[in-house]
Amino acid sequence: MPPIGAGSMYKTAMLGCGGRARGHADAYRFVKHGRLAAICDMDEKRLNTFGDEFGISSRYTDLDAMLEKEKPDVLHIVTSPVVPSSNERLRYPLMKQASDHGVPAAIIEKPVAIEGEDWKQIAGLAKETKTKFVVNTQLNFHPKNLELKKDVAEGRIGEIRFIDASARSRAAEQGGHVLQLVSSYIDDAHPVRVLGQIAGSEHLNSAGGHPGPTHAAAQVLYENGVHVSIAFGTEFGQMASDDPGTYGHKRVFIVGTKGFVHWRFSSWERATP
Ligand SMILES: NC(=O)c1ccc[n+]([C@@H]2O[C@H](COP(=O)([O-])OP(=O)(O)OC[C@H]3O[C@@H](n4cnc5c(N)ncnc54)[C@H](O)[C@@H]3O)[C@@H](O)[C@H]2O)c1
Structure with missing residues (x-):
């Protein structure tokens, strides 16, 4: 991702509109060179409550559609590592989706992986992707x-x-x-x-x-x-x-x-x- 000069803005988007995403969205009060432009959640009620709360009108229930249309510079991936109802692993497929769309940078919530299998998939992706992934952990800057x-x-x-x-x-x-x-x-x-x-x-x-x-x-x-x-x-x-x-x-x-x-x-x- 090219560095931005004074006055320019990164366009950012949020995947997931749950409790943790509120913290991410709220942090934009302190971000000088980024604007949260679009949000996505498969749960329409959550999506709309979140959009109304943070004043975001570009809303999607499908990640591909959001990435295709909005082409964000930064994607926040603020989902759980698995689908709670089915235990389906979510991290790798969502990171791969971001990578396939050529998203320059993605901020992903912890835990990145929950077992050896998804860790291996993500480590494999790290070798080939052009997307810069960063993990959001809470103690580094304490x-x-x-x-x-x-x-x-x-x-x-x-x-x-x-x-x-x-x-x-x-x-x-x-x-x-x-x-x-x-x-x-x-x-x-x-x-x-x-x-x-x-x-x-x-x-x-x-x-x-x-x-x-x-x-x-x-x-x-x-x-x-x-x-x-x-x-x-x-x-x-x-x-x-x-x-x-x-x-x-x-x-x-x-x-x-x-x-x-x-x-x-x-x-x-x-x-x-
Ligand atoms: N870094 C920290 O200190 C910290 C603190 C709290 C939570 N977390 C982490 O943040 C993550 C999210 O937590 P949460 O409580 O907000 O989770 P959550 O399950 O309440 O919210 C996730 C949202 O993502 C949506 N979603 C999931 N997959 C989707 C998809 N493919 N397309 C569209 N929408 C999708 C779900 O519908 C849900 O609304 C967890 O991994 C948790 O561990 C980190």
Whole structure:
């Protein structure tokens, strides 16, 4: 996508008009070079409620029709990873559709994939597509994380030796946020080996949220030699505060040769001698 000069605008479009899409649309209050021009949802009632709320008149119930007619510079893909009623996988087909239409850039919600099969399809697409896909995760720009990441990048904890990360919600729900956070502390190094265990099958269909095991724990080796321990779900994910809910317990603990930083959703600590 060519860079835009001062005064010009990206034309953007939204696929999905559910709860999360409201956050995306609302963020346009702060966007100077983008205009949300069109929306699409197969559920006409949702489409029209959303369109009325955000003052968008170009409305579609079919993605192909929207992409054909509107030719947006940026597409927001704000759907669940599966169709809740049938468990049909949605991410790859929708990303492929955007790619086939030559959409220059797409913002996609987490979780990108929910199992090995759709991950492989998406990794294959990544090799051939010209569309730039970005994933919307919530912790990367958290102000305290930015500060702690600066400590790590500037060597205040020495050389990274080990990372411990967890969430008490399931891997398919908030695991992606925590894994992205781990990567962001180590220059987006790729994992090369995983030895893990899962337990609990009650969420394997999508009735209670995104499909996936209830509990997961693993040792992960990254390409830069860093070892990471991860745990998701209430059996292994640490309590990071006395919040009785599951969502407020995301955390990452980076141990270095000279000190550590420990970010938690609602608190933090560090030793940077
Ligand atoms: N990044 C974050 O912090 C964060 C926060 C909340 C939710 N999310 C994620 O956002 C995603 C969406 O969440 P939600 O609660 O808005 O989901 P939702 O299911 O309520 O809404 C999705 C909408 O997309 C529509 N849709 C799906 N496939 C379609 C298709 N092919 N064509 C037209 N319309 C289609 C559905 O009809 C539905 O209205 C989820 O993956 C969720 O995990 C992320």
